[in-house]
Amino acid sequence: MPDTAIDLQNTVGAQPKMSIRDVHVRYGETHAVKGINLDLYQDNVTALIGPSGCGKSTLLRCLNRMNDTIVDCSVEGSILLDGEDIYAKEIDVVQLRARVGMVFQKPNPFPKSVYDNVAYGPRIHGLATDRDALDEIVEASLEKAGLWHEVKDRLDHLGTTLSGGQQQRLCIARAIAVNPEVILMDEPCSSLDPIATARVEALIDELSGHYAIVIVTHSMQQAARVSQKTVFFHLGEMIEYGDTTQIFTAPRQERTRDYITGRFG
Amino acid sequence: MNQHILRTYDDELMEVRSVVVRMGGLAAEQLADSMQALRELDLDLAEKTRQADKKLDALEVQAENTVIGVFARRAPVADDLREVVSALKITTMIERMGDYAKNIARRSIAIAEGKGVVLMPPLLDDMATHAHEMIQDVMDAYVKRGADEAIAVWERDEHLDNMYNAAYRQILARMMEAPEQIGVWSHYLMIAKNLERIGDQATNVAEQVHYAIMGEFLEEARQKRDRTSAEVFEGH
Ligand SMILES: Nc1ncnc2c1ncn2[C@@H]1O[C@H](COP(=O)(O)OP(=O)(O)O)[C@@H](O)[C@H]1O
Ligand SMILES: [Mg+2]
Numbered sequence: 001m002p003d004t005a006i007d008l009q010n011t012v013g014a015q016p017k018m019s020i021r022d023v024h025v026r027y028g029e030t031h032a033v034k035g036i037n038l039d040l041y042q043d044n045v046t047a048l049i050g051p052s053g054c055g056k057s058t059l060l061r062c063l064n065r066m067n068d069t070i071v072d073c074s075v076e077g078s079i080l081l082d083g084e085d086i087y088a089k090e091i092d093v094v095q096l097r098a099r100v101g102m103v104f105q106k107p108n109p110f111p112k113s114v115y116d117n118v119a120y121g122p123r124i125h126g127l128a129t130d131r132d133a134l135d136e137i138v139e140a141s142l143e144k145a146g147l148w149h150e151v152k153d154r155l156d157h158l159g160t161t162l163s164g165g166q167q168q169r170l171c172i173a174r175a176i177a178v179n180p181e182v183i184l185m186d187e188p189c190s191s192l193d194p195i196a197t198a199r200v201e202a203l204i205d206e207l208s209g210h211y212a213i214v215i216v217t218h219s220m221q222q223a224a225r226v227s228q229k230t231v232f233f234h235l236g237e238m239i240e241y242g243d244t245t246q247i248f249t250a251p252r253q254e255r256t257r258d259y260i261t262g263r264f265g
Numbered sequence: 266m267n268q269h270i271l272r273t274y275d276d277e278l279m280e281v282r283s284v285v286v287r288m289g290g291l292a293a294e295q296l297a298d299s300m301q302a303l304r305e306l307d308l309d310l311a312e313k314t315r316q317a318d319k320k321l322d323a324l325e326v327q328a329e330n331t332v333i334g335v336f337a338r339r340a341p342v343a344d345d346l347r348e349v350v351s352a353l354k355i356t357t358m359i360e361r362m363g364d365y366a367k368n369i370a371r372r373s374i375a376i377a378e379g380k381g382v383v384l385m386p387p388l389l390d391d392m393a394t395h396a397h398e399m400i401q402d403v404m405d406a407y408v409k410r411g412a413d414e415a416i417a418v419w420e421r422d423e424h425l426d427n428m429y430n431a432a433y434r435q436i437l438a439r440m441m442e443a444p445e446q447i448g449v450w451s452h453y454l455m456i457a458k459n460l461e462r463i464g465d466q467a468t469n470v471a472e473q474v475h476y477a478i479m480g481e482f483l484e485e486a487r488q489k490r491d492r493t494s495a496e497v498f499e500g501h
Contacts, residue, residue, distance in 0.1 A: 220342065221340055224342070247343075248342045248343060248346070249342070249343065249346060249347065249480065250343065250347070250479075250480025250481065251343050256343075257266075257343050257344055258267050260342050260343055261269065261341070261342055261343050261344060261345050262269050262270050262271060262274070263266070263267040263268060263269050263270065264267045264268055264269075264270060265267060
């Protein structure tokens with residue numbers, strides 16, 4: 001089988017939203033991410049798949065410097081957002097995390113009202129000049145997250161009283177509210193039932209094109225359903241990158257094949 | 266290839282494969298029998314061949330059911346996906362081969378029962394031999410997962426097409442020489458067409474086998490290869 005993993009489709013024309021260049025991540029002695037090179041594009045959902053412990057979350061967390069607070073964690077190489085190094089000294093991490101938002105595995109709304117959960121970001125970033133403007137942002141964000149009609153009559157309820165699937169979409173609304181350019185999702189559906197999962201996936205479809213989306217998922221079928229690009233990791237290395245359809249019909253690497261088909265590898 | 270962690274998944278794929286192989290064997294046998302019936306104008310054998318086609322039909326249904334089960338329960342991807350999709354298509358192609366063989370058997374009955382028996386032109390036997398080999402070789406390629414063997418079968422179709430064209434001209438000439446025998450010659454003409462079609466189906470199977478193994482369509486693979494050899498030839 002051919003073993004070139006060059007992606008011609010994307011290298012023509014479009015500039016990558018984010019570029020990962022020779023990134024290594026270590027936790028003390030543990031070499032969790034080994035020399036990754038990867039471009040992420042505005043109009044793509046990129047899925048990161050691979051066995052647990054292969055470094056997907058670690059790499060994802062590097063993209064908005066969530067690893068900064070982990071003692072012992074060192075990041076080498078460079079990560080560019082619109083060509084700018086996000087690890088450069090002058091970068092404001094709070095600002096960066098507004099541009100590169102994150103949605104976690106377990107929905108984690110603040111113990112505040114639905115309204116305040118969404119309004120929190122725009123407030124601290126001063127995105128609204130008055131209450132009307134803030135109302136508008138909250139409504140638009142909930143609308144984009146496909147949640148507005150379900151919660152518009154209980155904006156003052158605690159976010160934590162919503163169902164699991166609604167909470168996850170609330171977290172997505174919260175991320176959207178600050179006009180991010182990139183949205184990172186780490187196994188966003190792993191605690192949701194199939195219907196709630198389908199809603200989140202439908203939302204990802206809606207959002208794709210407007211944001212560069214990176215999703216870590218342990219569900220191969222989910223990767224196949226929601227992404228246009230798929231990356232397969234193994235033991236901290238990137239084994240294969242390609243169009244999702246190509247990866248799931250004709251992977252070039254044996255290790256990818258063994259993993260996605262459920263073979264001993 | 267490594268085994269699936271779920272052994273029953275491997276069992277199901279094995280079942281699909283074994284049905285495909287059995288169908289290939291039956292189709293080859295039916296072709297051989299129908300040609301023998303034709304050569305010897307053996308009505309019993311012709312009838313037996315016609316009946317044997319039902320078995321192919323039943324196996325096709327069996328393969329289809331197994332494949333649908335695999336889709337529903339395994340959500341196959343990658344090599345597994347290509348394997349079951351191509352099995353689904355290959356069984357349909359083989360079933361078609363059986364139909365053509367059945368047609369030959371039916372026409373051999375018509376010839377035997379008709380007036381003024383004319384012996385079969387030897388060219389048809391050559392065509393049948395060639396088509397038979399194509400079936401056997403493509404099934405070998407399927408079993409051995411031989412992409413090159415599949416390409417070789419694919420390439421042999423042209424020869425069968427040429428044989429058909431020769432048979433066509435020959436039969437047409439006979440028709441003109443002896444217009445009173447046009448009935449029997451038109452049976453032979455249709456038989457030649459059936460043999461040519463069997464070769465087409467073997468070629469289609471070869472394409473599927475290649476796709477299942479390599480993950481790319483033969484046409485693409487050949488274009489790539491032609492480009493490479495052109496580059497070598499032109500010294501780029
Ligand atoms: N906070 C941490 N401290 C130390 N080691 C960690 C930490 N987070 C992850 N690791 C280790 O780094 C490796 C990659 O983990 P992770 O990125 O969570 O993998 P994945 O998301 O693919 O399951 C694993 O060996 C894991 O044990
Ligand atoms: Mg993880």
